[in-house]
Amino acid sequence: PLCSNNNPYASFGATLARDEEQNLWSTPHDVTHTEADDDRVLYNMIVVRNQLDKDSEEWQKLNYDIYTLRQTRKEVRSRWKHILEDLGFQKEADSLLSVTKLSIISDSQNMGKARDILLKLSEETNIFPTSWELSERYLFVVDRLIALDAADEFFKVASMVYPKRPSGERADDSQKAPQC
Numbered sequence: 001p002l003c004s005n006n007n008p009y010a011s012f013g014a015t016l017a018r019d020e021e022q023n024l025w026s027t028p029h030d031v032t033h034t035e036a037d038d039d040r041v042l043y044n045m046i047v048v049r050n051q052l053d054k055d056s057e058e059w060q061k062l063n064y065d066i067y068t069l070r071q072t073r074k075e076v077r078s079r080w081k082h083i084l085e086d087l088g089f090q091k092e093a094d095s096l097l098s099v100t101k102l103s104i105i106s107d108s109q110n111m112g113k114a115r116d117i118l119l120k121l122s123e124e125t126n127i128f129p130t131s132w133e134l135s136e137r138y139l140f141v142v143d144r145l146i147a148l149d150a151a152d153e154f155f156k157v158a159s160m161v162y163p164k165r166p167s168g169e170r171a172d173d174s175q176k177a178p179q180c
Helices: 012-022 037-050 057-086 093-097 110-124 136-147 151-161 171-176
Strands: none
Touching: 037 057, 057 093, 057 151, 093 136, 110 136, 110 151, 136 151
């Protein structure tokens, strides 16, 4: 039975590997990928990499770029979670950061304010890396913060914990950022 094609567990490992490969946000079984532009970019990088020979220089470069992008996303999410926890949302932080295909903007009138706050966060803080393109995912998070009347406080904490560095400062100076 272990050698026959009737074994229902024969492809179990392969399925897990495929699930992990398609997991763009490095969270197991994340169904939110390939919905936003930045998700599609990562997905396309994975598709191109998988068509290349694993020993090639192009495959190694793409693999590194994919890993770097995923790590950057994890770091940004971690920063947001840290601030949410500082604001008292210890138990709710993960659900506030969870954005799926089914997520909606709570109030269409908040959309403009959410965009303004997100742009302000990207311009006046280091919560996002310099090369980061704003993710639609965080627009939903800011909308939730507006609904909770916590968006302005979030910005204040983000400004203190992740202040914008002048362009001449080194990256390792960020460790001196004040903690709330």
